[in-house]
Amino acid sequence: MATDTTDLTASLPALRAGRGVHSLDAAAVLRLLPGPRPRVLALGEPTHGEDALLDVRNALFRQLVEEEGYRTIAIESDCLRGRAVDAYVATGAGDLDEVLAEGISHGWGAYAGNRELVRWAREFNARAEDEGRPAAERLRFAGFDGPLEITHADSPRQALTALHTHLAAHLDADLLPCTAATLDALLGPDEPWTNPEAMRDPARSIGRHPEAIQLRLYADELTSLLDAHAPHLAAVSTPEEAETARLYARTAVGLLRYHHAMADTSPARMSRLCGIRDHMMADNLGALAARGPVLVHAQNAHLQREKSSMQMWQGRVEWWSAGALLSARLGDAYAFVATALGTIRHQGVDAPPPDTVEGLLYALRRSPVLLDPARLADALAGAAPAPRVSPWFGYAPLDPGRLSTIDGLVFVRDVERGTEVREGREGRGSGAG
Structure with missing residues (x-):
């Protein structure tokens, strides 16, 4: 049951006095965390593209x-696709507009914020080169999602054939389970793999055809070879080549697993698909963290420690997020800072009701701010904040019952309409949903 407005308003002095509100900066974020500098620092967002x-x-x-x-x-x-952005950040080769369009999926390369991120990272690396700083001191960019959209999944062709090519270049042919020609024949044309109708209709998926099942076996064998011959492959490959081969192996296995699940007719189908996607995310982030600390940015639901859920056409689906998986693997080396917001008026999300956590934070009249979730919970002791309900499907409000499971909370008071940059022209854009 929602508390009345007075109860939450009365929490403001306690929140301020308890030093639960901070200016948002890196040092303040790290001071909130329970352990040393995390290997994965996750910053969530409640909507995309703003x-x-x-x-x-x-x-x-x-x-x-x-x-x-x-x-x-x-x-x-x-x-x-993110490898193209990483190459641009490293060398500056290519056209920035083309790199953003090709290297950032979901159409999000069009957003000015992503363009600024890539531009700044390249400038930082250019200065590092001029100063003669070692490669380890330079910035890296990565996408950590699978080659997936909400409408379809990519063919495993690119990842599987690239993995085979890497192994064929360094191992005896007799060790390989198949030839490149065999893979090509089993893969067939890409269109059946990427058919958008397969997302809603399992019968349209080829993920359980005999060819797909054989490809899963080959992907497993090729990945096993990558592991079994790691000492030799490390000696004859550059670290970058070895890292890329493992990325291809993870992606090939994950995509074939995803396509197999797309052909599932059980009620658990969509929960299984969401879980496979986040499993791929977690594996990619784990690999990135192995080379040094990483800041990851994604929707809160992909980074939180509890089970995620979503209402889809077949009903409610639940799955363990990438953040939940990484938290289980890394412990305090994983940290999650969620983001909540006040308004997105161009999407019909007006000022939050005063009996919600967002309503309380909106009354602070500061933005952006960093909240200590433990002190926020203390300030709310005895109150029962109502969960906020969004009139727009593309925004997921904060769950007031999960304050104890996040390490920090960023609050942005008002989100104005953003700016897209497409083919050198500016236009008005909104969240990607």
Whole structure:
């Protein structure tokens, strides 16, 4: 039951007196965390594509780079396509507009905040090159999502054939389970793999056809070879080649697993698909964290420690998020800072009701701010905040019952309409949903 407005309003002095409200900066974020500098620092967002939220991310990343030694940022984008952005950040080769369009999936390369992130990272690396700083001191960019959209999944062709090519270049042919020609024949044309009708109709998926099942076996064998011959492959490959081969292996296995689940006719189908996607995310982030601390930015639901849920066409689905999986693996080396917001008026999200946590924070009249969730919970002791209900499907409000499971809370008071940049022209844009 919702408390009355007076109860939450009365919590403001206690929140301020308890030093639960801070200016948002990297040092303040790290002071809130239970352990030393985390290997994965996750910054969530409650909606996609809003430049106000991307600006907060960019400012925090700059401070983490300049003051805390972070060198990698990962965003919720295709892990294979992201390699093009990483190459641009490293060398400056290519056209920035084309890199953003091709290297950031879901159309999010069009947002000014993402463009600014890539531009700044390239400028940082250019200065590092001029100063003769070692490669380890330069910035890296990564997508950590699978090659997936809500409408379809990619063919496993790119990942599987690239993995085979890497192994064929360094191992005896007799060790390989198949030839490149065999893989090509089993893969067939890409259109059946990417058929958008398969997302809603399992009968349209080819994920359980005999060819797909054989490809899963080959992907498993090729990945096993990558592991079994790691000492030799490390000696004959560059670290970058070895890292990329493992990315291809994870992606090939994950995509084939995803396509197999797309052909599932059981009620658990969509929960299984969401879980496979986040499992791929977690594995990619774990690999990135192995080379140094990483800031990851994605929807709160992909980064939280509890089970995530969503209402879809077949009903409610639940799955363990990438954040939940990483928290179980890394312990205090994983940290999650959620973001909540007040208004997105261009999407019909007006000022939050005063009996919600967002309503209480809106009354602070400061933005952006960083909240200590434990002190916020103490200030709310005895109150029962109502869960906020969004009139727009693309925004997920804060769950007041989960304050104890987050390490920090960023609050952005008002989100104005963002700016898209497409083919050199500016236009008005909104969240990607």
